[in-house]
Amino acid sequence: MRRWSSFSVAVALLIFACGNQGPYAADRASALTAARGQRTPAPRLSSSTADVAPAGQDQNDPNEAKTRGSMLSAQVEVPPIRPAVVEHPEALRHFFESLSHLEDGSAREDVLVMQLGDSHTAADIGTSAARRALQARFGDGGRGFVAFGRPWPTYVQDGVRGGMTRDFKGERGKFSFGQFVGDGRYGMAGFAIESNRKRGRAWSDLSASASRIEFSFLEQPGGGSFEVFIDDVKKGVVSTRQKTAKSGFRAFDVGEGPHHVEARPRGDGPVRLFGLDLGRSKVGLVFDALGINGARATTVLQWQEPHMAEQLRHQAPDLVILAYGTNEAGDDIPLPVYERQLLDVLGRISRAVPTASCLLLGPPDRGLETPQGWVTVPRLLEIIESQRNVAKAAGCAFYSQLDAMGGPGSIAAWVDEPQPRARRDYVHLTREGYTQLGQAMASDLLRAYDASRSDSNLVSKR
Structure with missing residues (x-):
């Protein structure tokens, strides 16, 4: 591993x-x-x-x-x-x-x-x-680190297909009037998706085989929580609320194979998701x-x-x-x-x-x-x-x-x-x-x- x-x-x-x-x-x-x-x-x-x-x-x-x-x-x-x-x-x-x-x-x-x-x-x-x-x-x-959901419309990678409702938006900073606008916290890939709406849903269909799926997200003051579903089974609730802003990680062990992964914010604060790290049981x-x-x-x-x-x-x-x-x-x-x-x-x-x-x-x-x-x-x-x-x-x-x-x-x-x-x-x-x-x-x-x-x-x- x-x-x-x-x-x-x-x-x-x-x-x-x-x-x-x-x-x-x-x-x-x-x-x-x-x-x-x-x-x-x-x-x-x-x-x-x-x-x-x-x-x-x-x-x-x-x-x-x-x-x-x-x-x-x-x-x-x-x-x-x-x-x-x-x-x-x-x-x-x-x-x-x-x-x-x-x-x-x-x-x-x-x-x-x-x-x-x-x-x-x-x-x-x-x-x-x-x-x-x-x-x-x-x-x-394993497939390694991939984006979660669809941070931009054309995002597609090998073994991964994602989507999300309009309650989520992509976040990776931008230029405005010659200045970079953003907090600079976008995960290892440099981009994320974010939502604070209870009805929001983001998902990834993984054809790449995985036995361990790790969420990477932002912990922050006032951060919200989200429910994790894997293959339509609720696996747990992740809170992103912390006193200071920092990277958060939460892994779930699953059976080896392809999976459908979904995150649903509870609407109790902003949830910023960086992506998934897909690992396997063998090195x-x-x-x-x-x-x-x-x-x-x-x-x-x-x-x-x-x-x-x-x-x-x-x-x-x-x-x-x-x-x-x-x-x-x-x-x-x-x-x-x-x-x-x-x-x-x-x-x-x-x-x-x-x-x-x-x-x-x-x-x-x-x-x-x-x-x-x-x-x-x-x-x-x-x-x-x-x-x-x-x-x-x-x-x-x-x-x-x-x-x-x-x-x-x-x-x-x-x-x-x-x-x-x-x-x-x-x-x-x-x-x-x-x-x-x-x-x-x-x-x-x-x-x-x-x-x-x-x-x-x-x-x-x-």
């Missing part, structure tokens, strides 16, 4: 107080500066500047990143194609050691991979392909896909850090993947500022779970229309190089989905195929495209894992 408690809070506070922010701390700016000085310049236009409107400017916009670049008259210099590999695999030592315990049968806890990202992650197509590939080798520890690998349409890495910085730390410590991931960059490719924020913000996000994660491995997952290709045809957005290539620099400076691994696709210009070719692997917005992929990328990442992770085990004289016993 998953471990349901994490690192000592006292240890985490000591790390923070001493200024040691872990293996990928934000205070490694000097190393980043040195890495940036060795950067291979990203391709730029030989004349004029690309006028690309920001993609997904509003993080609440479900339509997210559509390419709206102006026509360009300049040629784009395309860098040579490089193979997709896991760069800096030594940064994954903790994750690989945890996998080896699963493989040799000595593990007593699940190994958790947690991916935070934008709409590519929210779709849970590439992540589900990676999940299945890794679970096929290391065992199925294995768990892969959480926590994506938000229109999100950027800076979306994480809008969450309240103590709340995020509570969530991370409770989940105790062995590997945290940050999968952003598509929307940043439409922004005009200076690259040094972007790199510092990315380091800030990694610093938050490190302070909460210092032993977790980290991996920056570069974005897929994104197209821009020019008189010569569709090309890769030049800014995307700069974002990818910045991510490489940050990964190197912060002690994280890096994996390029652009390289896995075949390099710059791939998305245009994928769109034009008889069975397209990319959609005609030249931003998102089809199911076939996402599946290919997810399988490629899993395969390259396994290749790096096997190399690590061989180097450590711990060859797997498959």
